Amino acid sequence: MSQAASTAALLVLEDGRAFAGTSYGSTGETFGEAVFTTGMTGYQETLTDPSYHRQIVTQTAPHIGNTGVNDEDDESHRIWVAGYVVRDPARVPSNWRAKRTLDDQLKAQGIVGISGIDTRALTRHLRERGAMRAGISTEILDPAALLAKVLEQPPMVGADLASEVTATEAYVVPAEGERRFTVVALDLGIKSMTPKRMAERGIEVHVLPATATLEEVLAVNPDGIFMSNGPGDPETTEHPTTLLKQLLEQNKPYFGICFGNQVFGRALGLGTFKLKYGHRGINQPVLDRATGKVEITAQNHGFAVDAPIDETVETPYGTAEVSHVSLNDNVVEGLKLTGRDGRVLAFSVQYHPEAAAGPHDSAYLFDRFVELMEGRS
Numbered sequence: 001m002s003q004a005a006s007t008a009a010l011l012v013l014e015d016g017r018a019f020a021g022t023s024y025g026s027t028g029e030t031f032g033e034a035v036f037t038t039g040m041t042g043y044q045e046t047l048t049d050p051s052y053h054r055q056i057v058t059q060t061a062p063h064i065g066n067t068g069v070n071d072e073d074d075e076s077h078r079i080w081v082a083g084y085v086v087r088d089p090a091r092v093p094s095n096w097r098a099k100r101t102l103d104d105q106l107k108a109q110g111i112v113g114i115s116g117i118d119t120r121a122l123t124r125h126l127r128e129r130g131a132m133r134a135g136i137s138t139e140i141l142d143p144a145a146l147l148a149k150v151l152e153q154p155p156m157v158g159a160d161l162a163s164e165v166t167a168t169e170a171y172v173v174p175a176e177g178e179r180r181f182t183v184v185a186l187d188l189g190i191k192s193m194t195p196k197r198m199a200e201r202g203i204e205v206h207v208l209p210a211t212a213t214l215e216e217v218l219a220v221n222p223d224g225i226f227m228s229n230g231p232g233d234p235e236t237t238e239h240p241t242t243l244l245k246q247l248l249e250q251n252k253p254y255f256g257i258c259f260g261n262q263v264f265g266r267a268l269g270l271g272t273f274k275l276k277y278g279h280r281g282i283n284q285p286v287l288d289r290a291t292g293k294v295e296i297t298a299q300n301h302g303f304a305v306d307a308p309i310d311e312t313v314e315t316p317y318g319t320a321e322v323s324h325v326s327l328n329d330n331v332v333e334g335l336k337l338t339g340r341d342g343r344v345l346a347f348s349v350q351y352h353p354e355a356a357a358g359p360h361d362s363a364y365l366f367d368r369f370v371e372l373m374e375g376r377s
């Protein structure tokens with residue numbers, strides 16, 4: 001593999017902090033919210049997770065690209081990150097499944113990145129100052145000039161992005177083996193592992209665009225409703241929230257992941273807020289408050305539900321409570337709704353039971369969804 005001549009690149013944060021490095025992936029310029037993820041593995045899944053749309057992602061793991069890119073692990077049909085920051089890209093990838101290098105994949109999809117910068121210093125800066133707007137350029141190498149452009153970019157707060165990543169046409173992921181249940185999954189930025197984990201349990205998954213109407217959802221005659229992960233500020237999710245309220249009113253069992261947890265919170269009348277620098281990685285500890293068990297989870301969120309941890313909340317659909325909390329910072333990591341008939345009707349988690357790469361401690365939640373539908377069919 002020939003070593004291309006290195007091109008200079010510059011990363012500038014909205015508070016003026018600048019890092020000079022080397023171009024990685026495409027040349028050009030890009031803007032987004034600078035965030036960091038601590039996953040030591042799974043970069044291919046990270047890059048193709050639609051929840052990272054409009055974010056410049058820094059990998060804290062220093063060596064990225066070691067296993068190249070394969071044809072199996074993408075979480076969607078393209079790379080979504082707005083930009084990519086890596087300390088030391090692999091020069092020679094090695095894996096039996098690898099089809100191409102990560103550098104080539106980034107180039108093929110026009111993703112602008114930067115390498116050779118001190119990602120520890122960048123991460124510590126983001127932890128202290130919070131996630132913020134940023135830009136990467138191989139064209140503007142003057143920090144003040146690039147900063148001026150960064151300051152013109154829209155912030156993540158108030159960003160309504162689900163419509164930019166959702167499927168435009170409905171599609172069906174068939175159940176593996178015998179079909180036991182039919183679920184409507186509202187695609188707010190769904191990752192391909194999610195319908196797969198449901199299909200493995202005998203669920204036929206009808207993935208519908210984020211704009212699907214109540215009539216379109218009910219036309220599928222679903223046993224349960226699912227809402228996915230996705231990018232942007234949960235306060236902008238007017239349509240999914242209204243839709244979920246209508247479905248809860250009809251006693252439809254519900255399971256939500258990440259953005260789907262935030263939409264659920266909003267449907268229950270709770271607020272959401274932006275975390276300082278979010279949770280992104282694959283070793284985040286979460287307490288299941290019902291069992292006292294600790295799960296190691298994969299996470300990727302910048303916002304959280306604002307709910308009283310030790311109190312229940314009365315809602316028009318029943319009684320809601322916080323089911324899971326983060327052991328790092330007490331952030332709400334799960335919600336549960338007991339319906340008016342005294343049985344669980346709906347639940348959601350802020351983290352990723354479908355995680356790949358990542359720990360599988362919380363895969364039981366898909367079984368819990370099956371049990372919920374069994375109990376109500």
Ligand SMILES: NC(=O)CC[C@H](N)C(=O)O
Pocket residue numbers: 051228229230231232233234257258259260300301302303304
């Ligand atoms: N992965 C997700 O669904 C993220 C949800 C939301 N965009 C957040 O950052 O909190």
